[in-house]
Amino acid sequence: MLPVLLMLLCATAVCRAQAPAEFTPPGPNVALHKPYTLEPGPNYGDCSIDRDRTLLTDGVYTQGHFWVQKTTVGWVHRHPVAITIDLGRVEAISGVSYSTAAGSADVAWPSGILLMVSDDNDRWTVLGDLIELANKQGAPPERPYRTHRFVTGELQAYGRYLALVVDQPPYMVVDEVEVYGGKPEWLTLPMTGKQVSMKPLEYCRDMTMQDSITARLRTDLDEIVGRIEGAGLSDAAGTQLRARAEALRAEIQPIASVPEDFTTVLPLNDLHTRIYALHAPVLRAQGHPPLVVWKSHRYDPLQPLDAPAQPPTAPPALRERMMRNERRAETLNLTNSTDGPLAAELRVTGLGARSRLVALREVLPTDTLQRTPITAAILPPETQADRLRLTIPAGMTRQVWVDLDSRDIPAGTYRAALAVDGPGADAVTVSLTVRVSELAMPDEFDIAIGGWDETNNKGGYEVTAENMMPLIANLREHGVNMPWSNPQVMPTPGEYDAEGNMTAPPDFTSWDEWVARWEGARCWGLFPNVGDNFAGEPVGTPRFDKMVGAWVTAWVEHAAGQGIEPGQIMVLLVDEARTDAHDQRVIAWAKALHAAQPEVVIWNDPIHKEPETVAPEFYEQSDVLCPNTIRFLELGQTYQDFFVARQQEGSELWFYCCSGPTKLLDPASYYRAQFWLNLKYGGGGSLYWAFGDEAGGSWNAYLQTRTQYSPLFLSPTTVTDGKHMEAIREGAQDYEYFRLLRERVTELEAAGVKSELLAEANALLVSGPERVVGIMGREKMMWAVDKDRQIMDVMRLRALDMLEKLSEL
Numbered sequence: 001m002l003p004v005l006l007m008l009l010c011a012t013a014v015c016r017a018q019a020p021a022e023f024t025p026p027g028p029n030v031a032l033h034k035p036y037t038l039e040p041g042p043n044y045g046d047c048s049i050d051r052d053r054t055l056l057t058d059g060v061y062t063q064g065h066f067w068v069q070k071t072t073v074g075w076v077h078r079h080p081v082a083i084t085i086d087l088g089r090v091e092a093i094s095g096v097s098y099s100t101a102a103g104s105a106d107v108a109w110p111s112g113i114l115l116m117v118s119d120d121n122d123r124w125t126v127l128g129d130l131i132e133l134a135n136k137q138g139a140p141p142e143r144p145y146r147t148h149r150f151v152t153g154e155l156q157a158y159g160r161y162l163a164l165v166v167d168q169p170p171y172m173v174v175d176e177v178e179v180y181g182g183k184p185e186w187l188t189l190p191m192t193g194k195q196v197s198m199k200p201l202e203y204c205r206d207m208t209m210q211d212s213i214t215a216r217l218r219t220d221l222d223e224i225v226g227r228i229e230g231a232g233l234s235d236a237a238g239t240q241l242r243a244r245a246e247a248l249r250a251e252i253q254p255i256a257s258v259p260e261d262f263t264t265v266l267p268l269n270d271l272h273t274r275i276y277a278l279h280a281p282v283l284r285a286q287g288h289p290p291l292v293v294w295k296s297h298r299y300d301p302l303q304p305l306d307a308p309a310q311p312p313t314a315p316p317a318l319r320e321r322m323m324r325n326e327r328r329a330e331t332l333n334l335t336n337s338t339d340g341p342l343a344a345e346l347r348v349t350g351l352g353a354r355s356r357l358v359a360l361r362e363v364l365p366t367d368t369l370q371r372t373p374i375t376a377a378i379l380p381p382e383t384q385a386d387r388l389r390l391t392i393p394a395g396m397t398r399q400v401w402v403d404l405d406s407r408d409i410p411a412g413t414y415r416a417a418l419a420v421d422g423p424g425a426d427a428v429t430v431s432l433t434v435r436v437s438e439l440a441m442p443d444e445f446d447i448a449i450g451g452w453d454e455t456n457n458k459g460g461y462e463v464t465a466e467n468m469m470p471l472i473a474n475l476r477e478h479g480v481n482m483p484w485s486n487p488q489v490m491p492t493p494g495e496y497d498a499e500g501n502m503t504a505p506p507d508f509t510s511w512d513e514w515v516a517r518w519e520g521a522r523c524w525g526l527f528p529n530v531g532d533n534f535a536g537e538p539v540g541t542p543r544f545d546k547m548v549g550a551w552v553t554a555w556v557e558h559a560a561g562q563g564i565e566p567g568q569i570m571v572l573l574v575d576e577a578r579t580d581a582h583d584q585r586v587i588a589w590a591k592a593l594h595a596a597q598p599e600v601v602i603w604n605d606p607i608h609k610e611p612e613t614v615a616p617e618f619y620e621q622s623d624v625l626c627p628n629t630i631r632f633l634e635l636g637q638t639y640q641d642f643f644v645a646r647q648q649e650g651s652e653l654w655f656y657c658c659s660g661p662t663k664l665l666d667p668a669s670y671y672r673a674q675f676w677l678n679l680k681y682g683g684g685g686s687l688y689w690a691f692g693d694e695a696g697g698s699w700n701a702y703l704q705t706r707t708q709y710s711p712l713f714l715s716p717t718t719v720t721d722g723k724h725m726e727a728i729r730e731g732a733q734d735y736e737y738f739r740l741l742r743e744r745v746t747e748l749e750a751a752g753v754k755s756e757l758l759a760e761a762n763a764l765l766v767s768g769p770e771r772v773v774g775i776m777g778r779e780k781m782m783w784a785v786d787k788d789r790q791i792m793d794v795m796r797l798r799a800l801d802m803l804e805k806l807s808e809l
Contacts, residue, residue, distance in 0.1 A: 044074030654685030
């Protein structure tokens, strides 16, 4: 569910893109009506996708609001974008103009527009940044909405090809590019500027990598230097460390070439390792021993340089209570204050035959495209899961995920010791106590869990033939029970006669393949992205209704042979319906589907800001209404009451979220807490955009070309767990605690049982979700924002206490 660029009509909007008043084009527009290429291709549907590649050089400036005009070209969550114009011959070039708009609806001005020229489309010369050149004449204000032309007349260059590499996330909209001719004598002069043999987009990405690497190193070095003051170092030691820091700073230079196997796992390279090592004497000056073992909440953000403010006086103790057949976790942090890498080894003892209760897994720190490090990638355990060996670079902190799995573990209290050893460091023993309840977590969750996974046909986004089945296995292991398809999986229409009778059945090949991959799923989410006709028949005609009815009936009958009931088929006809045209399309299709197969579910995720103004039939045809969680929370009581009223009228209420980049969002308040929002409102589904969308890949975040959304770490061949995915499973389990509690209370009340415990349980059923929802919302969804992440653990354990007490009544 890609976030929608809301149309904010502005009565005072400038109709034609404006250049600074004092700018006069220094020459004729030699790009007029010239061909060009766009890489990647446009994908924002409210603008044009410019199939013929003519709009940007047609000399026509857009009238009206930019991003709803078919005279503009738009991208969403794709950056940077290379616009390469073929001028037809080598031309002298004195300037460039780029026409765009920003200032509302989350659209910002470009952060950079790299200009490059070439005679042969092979070797290129870098001219500079158009934004930097244009802003000499004054930068446009961030708000309100306005159009603007970034222009310069300061160039003295030549070439047949001119490329603009534009970085303008998340939305980029442009309507015209002009290139101004220069003096003919320039053609004989030597070109100034960096010469490169890479294509413009490739060069820009390489420069982004270089900039990101050097910025990461400088930022971490500055952080460490800032900690020297006040660390308790002697003057001489402080002076020596600062001198080392300056020597390291001098080494921070763009590298000749970035290795092909480069990853954004921290540290990034040998120099980065030596920078982090500078932190070790600071830690020792603060009194820390060689190996510091400490604890933080598993979903608290952890930075590579984090360490306790004071040396721990005793080893941490790990305690957990859980049901049988459940997965929970704790974490340990290990900080190395020695001057070299520390090879730590962890061993769990004392569990005997129950050793499978615990698995130790390393959590890797990685950088993000936004240059905010996270510690979230959870590696698989070693073959002997109750042991772990990891290397902690000097001055850094590494985290261990203590995975607790009570499947096939009898009820009881289990006590173990977790020994942590390292060369030159005193051994530390951490106590681990796990109490497993007599109560059991159900094998299947009673809430729909999905996330637009792209696991049909050959995959999509970062889902490939090689990683698709591991992804499906991972998702199912974390409780996902509702796969989502894109339009490719839909049965074909079939063939029909003039009266609308089916004469040839649909082709179910893609559907069958998808169903086989997800055999036994709770329900099936399908997005056909319907238009205004079916197999050529316009929407709303009797023949249309008859054809759609025959088609869905054939589909339902085919699915029945696969053990799938009609009520498990859930169809999203139009994504994020927000206009009357969308609503009417949904109504027409839904009526035709329901008339033939009333149990097939029409699943809608509307984003109308004023839902009460929508045609009532839209809601009458909606079996499931799934508002966006962030909008639901921020638009207030009236908005919330509207959806609750529709729920009371018979529609199911679910929730989905689609904010990003998700690696910077809080696993607790964004992912796990959405299940508690379902608890508060009696919801039946928790969905997330998007399990398969990792913006090009997880392991080199500096090359991501758009906003990433996956809670996992994906490569073309591998799938690695992430804390955000763990939070989804924990949230589903939390949901089951309260669902079981509600069922037990209802059962006892129906049996006429009288007990004060029932009043306490009913109060908890209200107050628990209410307390948790208090840490949700747009202002609280970022991981870096402080919040009470323990509240879900506290409320869950209260529910467990109450369930155990009520089980005795």
